[in-house]
Amino acid sequence: MTIPLEGRRVEVEKVTLARRSLVTIDDLSTGEMEAVFSLADGMSAELARQIPIESGRGKIMASLFFEPSTRTRLSFEAAMHRLGGGVISAVDVGATSLAKGESLADMARIVGSYADIAVIRHPWEGAAKVIADYAGIPVINAGDGGHQHPTQTLLDLYTIRKERGTIKGLKIALWGDLKYGRTIHSLIFALAKFGADILFCPSPGLELPEHIIQKLITEYGGEVVKPGASNGKSKERLFPLDAVYTTPTSPHQLAMMPDVSLEVELKTGVDALYVTRTQKERFATDEGDELKQKYPVVDKKLLKGKEFRRTLVMHPLPRVDELAYDLDTDPRSQYFKQAAYGVPVRMALLALLLGARESPVSGEEQIVPAVDFPIYHGKPGLRCPNSKCVSVQKTEIKYIEPEFKIVNRQPLTLRCIYCEHGFEPEYIASSEWHEGRSASKKYHSARSHWAQKIKTENLLVFTSAREAESHGFKPSHYTGGAAEK
Numbered sequence: 001m002t003i004p005l006e007g008r009r010v011e012v013e014k015v016t017l018a019r020r021s022l023v024t025i026d027d028l029s030t031g032e033m034e035a036v037f038s039l040a041d042g043m044s045a046e047l048a049r050q051i052p053i054e055s056g057r058g059k060i061m062a063s064l065f066f067e068p069s070t071r072t073r074l075s076f077e078a079a080m081h082r083l084g085g086g087v088i089s090a091v092d093v094g095a096t097s098l099a100k101g102e103s104l105a106d107m108a109r110i111v112g113s114y115a116d117i118a119v120i121r122h123p124w125e126g127a128a129k130v131i132a133d134y135a136g137i138p139v140i141n142a143g144d145g146g147h148q149h150p151t152q153t154l155l156d157l158y159t160i161r162k163e164r165g166t167i168k169g170l171k172i173a174l175w176g177d178l179k180y181g182r183t184i185h186s187l188i189f190a191l192a193k194f195g196a197d198i199l200f201c202p203s204p205g206l207e208l209p210e211h212i213i214q215k216l217i218t219e220y221g222g223e224v225v226k227p228g229a230s231n232g233k234s235k236e237r238l239f240p241l242d243a244v245y246t247t248p249t250s251p252h253q254l255a256m257m258p259d260v261s262l263e264v265e266l267k268t269g270v271d272a273l274y275v276t277r278t279q280k281e282r283f284a285t286d287e288g289d290e291l292k293q294k295y296p297v298v299d300k301k302l303l304k305g306k307e308f309r310r311t312l313v314m315h316p317l318p319r320v321d322e323l324a325y326d327l328d329t330d331p332r333s334q335y336f337k338q339a340a341y342g343v344p345v346r347m348a349l350l351a352l353l354l355g356a357r358e359s360p361v362s363g364e365e366q367i368v369p370a371v372d373f374p375i376y377h378g379k380p381g382l383r384c385p386n387s388k389c390v391s392v393q394k395t396e397i398k399y400i401e402p403e404f405k406i407v408n409r410q411p412l413t414l415r416c417i418y419c420e421h422g423f424e425p426e427y428i429a430s431s432e433w434h435e436g437r438s439a440s441k442k443y444h445s446a447r448s449h450w451a452q453k454i455k456t457e458n459l460l461v462f463t464s465a466r467e468a469e470s471h472g473f474k475p476s477h478y479t480g481g482a483a484e485k
Contacts (some may be wrong), residue, residue, distance in 0.1 A: 390418050
């Protein structure tokens with residue numbers, strides 16, 4: 001039973017996630033995440049008392065890790081064993097039929113016939129969605145390229161909640177590689193759901209992608225503000241700061257006086273500093289030399305200010321050079337505790353998805369209004385421009401039908417349903433041109449008023465003028481071409 005309460009909901013029944021998959025953090029509401037945390041607390045207590053946990057007895061988990069992993073893979077496998085279940089694994093693409101050209105869909109169907117639940121890590125963005133679409137069993141995304149890593153986010157939130165008692169209203173600073181860090185991308189949306197304010201502190205050249213900022217604004221409300229310059233001079237800050245996300249409930253208006261407001265905000269203290277390494281394995285081939293400029297190492301010297309007195313220092317690990325070893329014994333450091341929480345949190349998630357446990361939730365659930373975007377089905381041949389997206393890979397393109405959410409009409413902006421990469425196409429046309437006459441078969445700029453006028457079911461999107469003309473369309477005066485007659 002769910003009781004309305006001033007626009008919020010209070011959960012009074014147990015939550016079940018049976019037969020569900022976790023592909024992105026959007027697949028769970030805050031109430032469902034709280035259910036995972038509540039059950040994780042119980043699992044931790046049972047483990048501490050060495051009480052046998054039989055929630056996974058007779059069940060098999062497929063552990064599919066096609067990228068390097070230590071913590072995520074081992075904690076998932078340990079979690080399943082501690083639940084009393086079994087594990088089958090594949091950890092090298094070269095040792096599977098994928099190396100022979102097998103599609104992910106075919107592999108998913110086979111795995112689904114061998115196991116009761118699957119955990120997948122893959123370098124292609126959106127790969128976890130494909131596995132979930134075809135496996136016929138619950139699937140958990142353990143990281144798909146630079147897209148998302150939702151279970152890391154669950155244990156990150158669990159750590160904050162254990163140490164601070166809440167997430168709502170906290171100021172969380174995200175530091176390092178915000179461009180390719182999949183843990184960052186999942187965490188941002190979850191923090192917004194829970195009502196936290198987010199400080200973006202990227203390494204130079206590794207700023208948060210624009211399509212993630214746009215999703216944050218359009219689907220979670222609030223505002224993203226970039227600090228400006230005062231009197232032509234950049235204001236000195238407590239540490240490098242690129243932008244701030246404030247929740248819709250924040251009492252201040254940063255947009256009015258961003259520099260002054262930000263200084264006031266920071267001086268009240270940062271609740272957690274989430275540090276990430278540079279994701280060099282995801283760099284474009286020509287990108288490495290440009291990103292050699294190093295960010296200051298996070299160490300005790302950096303964190304000596306009073307604004308960091310109670311700051312939790314977090315890191316998804318592994319670390320390289322961005323986090324000093326002198327913080328390991330600092331009571332503010334949480335990263336090893338964070339990693340240890342991976343076992344009970346993943347035990348709880350596995351038990352819930354297998355339908356072996358239910359979990360009560362107390363307190364209010366944060367309600368983020370669902371945005372029902374219309375879907376564009378990729379005709380006549382539009383593909384995602386992200387070269388790392390699963391939908392454009394040679395072995396997958398033969399069966400994956402591209403689909404995009406139309407997240408904006410002015411300018412026209414599409415978002416791939418697999419990798420969530422957003423982009424603005426160049427040209428558009430209508431499949432129902434005036435009276436079907438060839439003289440009226442025109443294409444237009446995607447920034448023209450036609451982007452709002454053409455119905456979704458009639459919309460045709462082209463990435464170039466040449467592509468539009470290859471389908472028999474001629475340029476209208478809305479493309480800079482000849483005027484319409």
